[in-house]
Amino acid sequence: MILLFDVGNTNLYIGISDGSTILSTFRMVTDVNQTPDEYYIRIKPFIENIKVTGIAIGSVVPQVTISLVKIAEKYFNLQPVIIQPGTKTGVLIKTDNPREVGADLIADAAGIETNDPTLIIDLGTANKFIYVKNKTMHGVVIAPGIGIQIKSLDGNTALLHEVEIKAPNKVLGTNTISCIQSGVIYGTATMIEGMVERIREEVKEPFRIILTGGLSRLLKEHIRLDLERDSRLVLKGLLNIYLKNK
Known part of the structure; x- marks a missing residue:
């Protein structure tokens, strides 16, 4: 094994x-x-x-x-x-400095089995958008993840404190906890929708969207986009890379 x-x-x-x-x-x-x-x-x-x-x-x-x-x-x-410089990954990285690209981004890209244009949205400590086509990484967006957003409010405000990561019943909150939860959950979902639209305008071609990462299950139902979820994408990529090097 x-x-x-x-x-x-x-x-x-x-x-x-x-x-x-x-x-x-x-x-x-x-x-x-x-x-x-x-x-x-x-x-x-x-x-x-x-x-x-x-x-x-x-x-x-x-x-x-x-x-x-x-x-x-x-x-x-x-x-x-x-995953480090010199490791065979099967992914061509078209960035200004390929050595800077994180192992998690490379593994996500290596998990894509087709050559079709694909936008990977990986929701974790950071929210990452990875555009892949023909086994090539063409660009990435990195934004603060939900956990970081909550900790930022907790650490930089006197009266707002860290709360459980869950979606409230309504967008407009009526207490401090639900207000923060709405901001980070629905705010992140809306950011994703807007970012996808901007990426569409830039690449000028249709693409599939794969949602992955530790918070993908929580966010999926709140994102108003046609997408699929693959929680194991990064592990599939790691397996593919392992097999290429063994």
Whole structure:
């Protein structure tokens, strides 16, 4: 079995694959202060009954990348495939500095199986719009994610505090909590709708839209666009990259 690690600033998203499909997934909070052994203890219950033969890592948190490499070497006697300069990804990156492009963006793009123009909207710590066509990444938009928006209000205002991430029943709130929830949920949904319209005007061609990321389930029903949701897109991309390098 192959372990797939998508390391984000908020969550560690892990998949188990037989080499062709993603069999199961689980998430845990990213903690840069944990040792490799502590991370392994957290991961172990999910993989106790499987034989790990390969590991792929896509990470935007260098400290955690180091821990996962040490786990691979110590507990599995494996050298992981890491998304980094020199790794074969199958994705051509048309940006000013391809080395700056995050591993999560590359893995998302590598998860697209067709050559059709596709806009990936990845909702996580940051909201990312990735335009892909013919296995080529043509451009990206990055905006603050919902969690960051809430923390910004909590940290920069005296009377507004951190609230649960959920959609209120109405757009116009009648208490502080529902007002903040409306702003971040419906505000993000509206931002996505407007950004998609601007991207359409710029690329001048029809494209499919794939919604993914940890908050995609919550947001999907509130976005007034024709789109599909694939929560495992980044793991599919990691698997594709692993297979290209093994």
